[in-house]
Amino acid sequence: NAGVTQTPKFQVLKTGQSMTLQCAQDMNHNSMYWYRQDPGMGLRLIYYSASEGTTDKGEVPNGYNVSRLNKREFSLRLESAAPSQTSVYFCASSEYGSWQGGGEQYFGPGTRLTVT
């Protein structure tokens, strides 16, 4: 079991460029999440998908879009990157869906993105 995998691990973009961060999980989890982590800010939720076919905004969704391609994969797209989007991005998955009390989230290793 690979758990949660993310690609790429590192990326440098110029302002205005676009890119897609890929995430996949092999634990058959229903829910998947994208967070960003900035110094002194902890992890903040960008978007989440409670189940295949659904996506919803989190705390900081502006400038991002997501796609839940299937149960395994959840991608995050930056259409026009800005320096404020320089951050470390984490994907996570959880066995529990919205109808349950919630449980452990499993995180990928992160993507370090720099926008110049």
Add this chain to the structure above:
Amino acid sequence: TQLLEQSPQFLSIQEGENLTVYCNSSSVFSSLQWYRQEPGEGPVLLVTVVTGGEVKKLKRLTFQFGDARKDSSLHITAAQPGDTGLYLCAVITGTASKLTFGTGTRLQVTL
């Protein structure tokens, strides 16, 4: 306004010392989680506490949930270099098991 306030923000101690980190809020929660994040990796769940006053032990780590379920503490006994990392508390908010994280306590344990 941060939902979860963690203190201290940074802690640098020597091997063998004891320490306590705190996670505080003005809100009441049904449960609270602690994660540890090592450099270059994603957070990993250490424990979930669900009952007011609950104490859970994980080897040298002791977790306590406040009686009013508004705060929690993590105590490490005889810290080791392997304890180095970022300690994050988190609570489930809303639906779909969404987590809200505190800002974290960065711990460095030196020989």
